[in-house]
Amino acid sequence: MPRVRDLVFPRRERKEDRRKERWHRDVLDEVFDRPTLLSVSRMVTAGQFQEVDFSVSTGKEANVFRVSGPQGFRALKVYRISNTIFRNLPPWALVEIHREVGGSSFQRMVYAWAHREFTSLKRCHEAGVPVPRPISQLRNLLLMEFVGEEGLPSPPLVKAVIADPEGLRKEVADASRKMVKEAKLVHGDLSPFNVLYHQGHAVLIDVGQVIRVDHPQAKELLRRDSAHFARYFTRLGVETPPETLFTEMGGDLLP
Numbered sequence: 253m254p255r256v257r258d259l260v261f262p263r264r265e266r267k268e269d270r271r272k273e274r275w276h277r278d279v280l281d282e283v284f285d286r287p288t289l290l291s292v293s294r295m296v297t298a299g300q301f302q303e304v305d306f307s308v309s310t311g312k313e314a315n316v317f318r319v320s321g322p323q324g325f326r327a328l329k330v331y332r333i334s335n336t337i338f339r340n341l342p343p344w345a346l347v348e349i350h351r352e353v354g355g356s357s358f359q360r361m362v363y364a365w366a367h368r369e370f371t372s373l374k375r376c377h378e379a380g381v382p383v384p385r386p387i388s389q390l391r392n393l394l395l396m397e398f399v400g401e402e403g404l405p406s407p408p409l410v411k412a413v414i415a416d417p418e419g420l421r422k423e424v425a426d427a428s429r430k431m432v433k434e435a436k437l438v439h440g441d442l443s444p445f446n447v448l449y450h451q452g453h454a455v456l457i458d459v460g461q462v463i464r465v466d467h468p469q470a471k472e473l474l475r476r477d478s479a480h481f482a483r484y485f486t487r488l489g490v491e492t493p494p495e496t497l498f499t500e501m502g503g504d505l506l507p
């Protein structure tokens with residue numbers, strides 16, 4: 253005689269559900285440790301959002317959530333404090349953060365990293381580069397505009413079907429050029445993973461590792477970024493020589 257709950261939840265599914273639930277709980281426990289929860293509650297008290305709705309992405313060292321409140325949807329990027337090894341953080345940024353923190357307190361370095369992404373986002377936004385509008389930053393939390401449609405996040409280029417590759421190529425090149433010319437920054441990790449496809453347009457994200465244009469490595473990094481995109485656009489059928497794209501992306505403006 254089967255038990256009632258076996259009928260309601262077939263045994264196999266229950267096991268799978270439990271596995272998923274446990275995974276979810278483990279991830280949330282890891283992300284929302286005590287100091288992070290306190291920071292979240294401070295943001296909530298300050299009226300910046302009311303609820304954490306769902307997880308948009310679980311990255312290597314940060315998680316992104318959709319949050320909501322009276323002002324609508326927003327994106328909350330949470331840099332994880334535990335088991336961060338700054339894998340995503342290239343040496344030039346690590347050196348700066350180390351200097352800023354004046355020691356190697358793990359927690360303070362993570363906070364400085366979030367702060368670095370926030371100020372870079374502000375600089376890009378003010379320069380007119382298409383990036384999510386930065387809203388606020390507190391310790392390891394970064395609150396910004398939610399890039400999405402009808403409550404769902406816009407996909408990165410790698411997961412999107414591109415309607416006008418030629419137009420998109422121009423947009424990506426212009427965005428990078430503006431970043432170089434007006435914000436005096438090179439993205440440093442620009443790829444089809446870090447550009448969202450929003451209502452047919454490109455929005456650049458993930459600016460935690462930007463580098464100033466006068467840094468000795470800036471040129472090399474822009475060359476790498478442009479090579480990624482040259483390959484990507486050529487695959488989409490828009491023949492793109494890397495050297496041409498490098499120039500369009502602001503390579504000719506670098507010292």
Ligand SMILES: Nc1ncnc2c1ncn2[C@@H]1O[C@H](COP(=O)(O)OP(=O)(O)OP(=O)(O)O)[C@@H](O)[C@H]1O
Nearest residue numbers: 309311312313314316327384397398399405457458
């Ligand atoms: N403002 C935003 N609005 C909507 N979705 C966003 C926003 N910012 C980030 N995302 C989503 O979250 C994902 C991860 O964001 P981001 O690249 O900034 O974090 P990350 O730590 O570098 O993650 P990863 O390690 O996966 O690269 C993005 O690919 C995108 O899908």
Ligand SMILES: [Mg+2]
Nearest residue numbers: 311445446458
């Ligand atoms: Mg990323």
